[in-house]
Amino acid sequence: MQGALKQNITKELMTGLYADHRAAIAANDYPALTARRENAIHRFEELGFPTTKLEAWKNTDLRESFAKEYAVVLKPKQDVDVQKVFRCNIPHLDTAIMGQLNGWYVSKDVPLMELGNGIIMGSLAEAMKKYPALIGVHLGRYADTNGDAFTALNTAFSQDGVFIYVPDNVKSPKPVQIINVIHNDENLFLQSRNLIVLGKNSRLSLVHCDDSYNHQPSFSNVVTEIHLGEHASLDHYKLQSLNNESTLISSVYFRMEASAKLESHYISLNGGLLRNNIRIRFNGPHGDAKIYGIYLMDRKQHIDNQVFVDHAYPDCTSGELFKGILDEHSSGVFNGHVLVERNAVRTNAYQSNKNILLTETAKVNSKPFLEIYNDDVKCSHGSTTGQLDQDAMYYLRQRGIGEDSARMLLMYAYADEVISKIAIDPLRYRIEDMVKKRLQGELQICEACVLHCNTPEQPVEFVIDMTKI
Amino acid sequence: MLLSIKNLHASINGKEILKGIDLDINQGEVHAIMGPNGTGKSTLASVIAGREVFDVTEGEIFYKNKNLLRLAVEERAREGIFLGFQYPVEIPGVSITNFMRTAVNELRKYKGLDPLSGGAFLKLMEEKKELVELTSNLANRSVNEGFSGGEKKKNEIFQMAMLEPTLAILDETDSGLDIDALRVVANGVNKLRTKENAFLVITHYQRLLDYIIPDFVHVLFEGKIVKSGTKELALELEEKGYDWIRKEQQDNGKAE
Ligand SMILES: Nc1ncnc2c1ncn2[C@@H]1O[C@H](COP(=O)(O)OP(=O)(O)O)[C@@H](O)[C@H]1O
Ligand SMILES: [Mg+2]
Numbered sequence: 001m002q003g004a005l006k007q008n009i010t011k012e013l014m015t016g017l018y019a020d021h022r023a024a025i026a027a028n029d030y031p032a033l034t035a036r037r038e039n040a041i042h043r044f045e046e047l048g049f050p051t052t053k054l055e056a057w058k059n060t061d062l063r064e065s066f067a068k069e070y071a072v073v074l075k076p077k078q079d080v081d082v083q084k085v086f087r088c089n090i091p092h093l094d095t096a097i098m099g100q101l102n103g104w105y106v107s108k109d110v111p112l113m114e115l116g117n118g119i120i121m122g123s124l125a126e127a128m129k130k131y132p133a134l135i136g137v138h139l140g141r142y143a144d145t146n147g148d149a150f151t152a153l154n155t156a157f158s159q160d161g162v163f164i165y166v167p168d169n170v171k172s173p174k175p176v177q178i179i180n181v182i183h184n185d186e187n188l189f190l191q192s193r194n195l196i197v198l199g200k201n202s203r204l205s206l207v208h209c210d211d212s213y214n215h216q217p218s219f220s221n222v223v224t225e226i227h228l229g230e231h232a233s234l235d236h237y238k239l240q241s242l243n244n245e246s247t248l249i250s251s252v253y254f255r256m257e258a259s260a261k262l263e264s265h266y267i268s269l270n271g272g273l274l275r276n277n278i279r280i281r282f283n284g285p286h287g288d289a290k291i292y293g294i295y296l297m298d299r300k301q302h303i304d305n306q307v308f309v310d311h312a313y314p315d316c317t318s319g320e321l322f323k324g325i326l327d328e329h330s331s332g333v334f335n336g337h338v339l340v341e342r343n344a345v346r347t348n349a350y351q352s353n354k355n356i357l358l359t360e361t362a363k364v365n366s367k368p369f370l371e372i373y374n375d376d377v378k379c380s381h382g383s384t385t386g387q388l389d390q391d392a393m394y395y396l397r398q399r400g401i402g403e404d405s406a407r408m409l410l411m412y413a414y415a416d417e418v419i420s421k422i423a424i425d426p427l428r429y430r431i432e433d434m435v436k437k438r439l440q441g442e443l444q445i446c447e448a449c450v451l452h453c454n455t456p457e458q459p460v461e462f463v464i465d466m467t468k469i
Numbered sequence: 470m471l472l473s474i475k476n477l478h479a480s481i482n483g484k485e486i487l488k489g490i491d492l493d494i495n496q497g498e499v500h501a502i503m504g505p506n507g508t509g510k511s512t513l514a515s516v517i518a519g520r521e522v523f524d525v526t527e528g529e530i531f532y533k534n535k536n537l538l539r540l541a542v543e544e545r546a547r548e549g550i551f552l553g554f555q556y557p558v559e560i561p562g563v564s565i566t567n568f569m570r571t572a573v574n575e576l577r578k579y580k581g582l583d584p585l586s587g588g589a590f591l592k593l594m595e596e597k598k599e600l601v602e603l604t605s606n607l608a609n610r611s612v613n614e615g616f617s618g619g620e621k622k623k624n625e626i627f628q629m630a631m632l633e634p635t636l637a638i639l640d641e642t643d644s645g646l647d648i649d650a651l652r653v654v655a656n657g658v659n660k661l662r663t664k665e666n667a668f669l670v671i672t673h674y675q676r677l678l679d680y681i682i683p684d685f686v687h688v689l690f691e692g693k694i695v696k697s698g699t700k701e702l703a704l705e706l707e708e709k710g711y712d713w714i715r716k717e718q719q720d721n722g723k724a725e
Pocket of ligand 1: 481482486504505506507508509510511512513522
């Protein structure tokens with residue numbers, strides 16, 4: 001089909017592809033969804049792909065990413081051998097696993113499962129067919145299709161991704177892990193969509209991994225909508241370990257009802273260009289959101305974390321702590337924007353971004369920003385950029401510790417302020433290990449995602465054992 | 470001879486701080502260096518330890534018959550030079566246990582020994598902690614972070630005990646300590662004294678020398694050792710004050 005040709009991604013190409021394939025794209029839609037696609041593609045046509053002329057993209061230049069040609073995939077591969085793709089087993093970490101290959105949900109047999117406790121998990125495309133009412137309440141309701149070009153484009157094109165539903169009062173007994181693997185022999189342009197819904201007073205730990213298995217370039221535009229019902233609690237981990245040729249635009253929209261609690265951890269270990277749009281809206285009082293980030297970049301890698309928190313209701317708390325180590329020619333952007341609306345009294349908000357630049361060629365652009373419309377708030381923000389502490393280096397070396405080890409110890413200690421916040425012990429141990437390896441330059445991309453990858457000669461069965469949930 | 474310093478000149482940012490130091494230290498000896506503030510005591514300690522920000526412009530230092538100035542900071546440390554810092558650095562996120570384990574094992578590697586097992590290391594820690602009356606929970610905390618002045622100094626002596634140096638330089642380890650902490654620090658040093666090692670104790674006050682009895686006392690003044698003697702010199706200094714030295718130096722200057 002036409003969509004599989006490798007070509008330059010332009011606005012015209014995308015709107016043309018949409019026009020040619022709209023029927024196939026909307027094949028699983030409920031009616032309101034198709035109408036949303038139509039609106040979204042028009043909005044995308046008006047907005048176009050962002051350039052550095054836009055304030056929100058001033059420091060992230062997509063031209064190099066767009067200079068590569070990609071095949072736009074509109075249909076999943078038919079002949080996926082799940083066991084071959086996820087040739088991995090999991091050490092100690094007991095999770096329920098959901099697999100995604102190039103953005104499409106993959107499973108050995110069942111694409112959508114409803115468990116005894118009412119939890120539904122599986123393919124979003126399947127869920128749209130089976131639970132259109134439930135999906136219709138949430139899908140597209142939280143994402144900013146009007147203002148964000150990538151979200152608009154995703155809304156028009158996306159057909160599949162992961163769907164998780166945790167009913168009211170249900171606490172998922174073990175973490176759910178989404179493994180999104182990009183693995184292909186040619187350059188891909190992917191757009192997947194995830195929807196995660198937590199009912200009232202429910203609880204979920206979610207580990208979301210973006211991973212590549214080879215060095216083929218790719219461009220992913222992923223949108224995830226997450227709804228936290230009243231008193232719901234989500235512990236969210238995003239692990240990013242893509243190859244140096246990959247571009248990932250990840251937009252996660254959190255909608256938090258009254259007294260909902262969120263902890264989100266962004267752990268970015270590798271990737272060519274990573275852009276994390278993290279948008280949180282408090283939609284009721286007494287919400288609590290903590291967002292942590294650690295990013296370790298080198299070579300010509302680029303990371304851009306954009307965090308927007310909308311305090312629309314009183315008595316909510318938000319905290320952001322993002323720390324980065326930038327080596328060689330890498331670059332980083334942090335843009336934190338906390339909006340405290342007029343009625344959001346007794347708001348508590350802090351933002352902190354810290355960066356260590358290991359070379360003179362590494363650079364960072366950090367802008368924590370508070371926009372406050374009432375007096376009864378407690379807010380703080382701060383940003384520091386510096387080198388490794390030379391006095392500490394000297395102190396360690398005076399005890400006989402070599403320069404390389406001393407540097408490692410300090411970098412690790414620096415990262416640990418964020419890593420120590422990981423609540424799942426086996427996950428934290430694994431991340432600690434990965435960060436150490438990453439700092440020593442030993443981490444292979446296929447070691448990411450909390451998986452031990454085996455050598456290709458020893459295929460290990462990939463079992464999705466959801467009965468244990 | 471363990472350490473031999475000859476005509477040492479050192480400067481920082483082009484400003485000369487040490488202006489011709491001569492000092493010989495043998496194994497088994499304790500030397501004290503006294504002198505007013507800003508006179509170059511810490512600079513001398515830093516230059517022996519190998520801090521790179523100081524430029525040695527003239528002179529030489531031999532240690533165990535090796536040209537010390539050719540060695541990097543960590544190499545000097547592995548050869549047995551320890552510096553107890555006047556202002557120990559806070560290192561958030563690095564626990565004392567992890568720090569000492571890395572240091573002890575790097576030292577063992579240098580000596581061609583296998584790393585200590587976890588159990589053996591913890592046993593060693595317990596032993597040395599007792600020596601300096603260091604409480605257990607301190608060892609699990611980040612290096613010096615949020616420590617009181619006394620805790621920081623005890624921690625320095627603890628590290629010295631762990632690493633068993635041949636030449637230990639203690640830079641104003643007594644400053645800011647109450648009499649109890651001072652006794653703990655001095656006891657630690659006295660227990661570690663052997664015929665094989667040596668101490669260079671830098672102090673501003675005579676008080677510490679009541680507990681750590683020095684074999685020799687040197688007075689450092691404006692970058693030079695202007696007087697050397699035995700422990701009685703420390704008492705004389707205490708009595709007459711540093712103005713005595715200042716005046717003497719001025720008189721000498723006139724006489725020249
Ligand atoms: N890092 C530095 N940069 C510039 N000047 C320094 C530095 N360290 C020490 N000095 C100067 O060197 C002189 C001696 O300092 P120091 O050796 O610390 O003295 P003491 O330990 O005897 O009090 C002082 O004049 C001090 O200002
Ligand atoms: Mg000093």
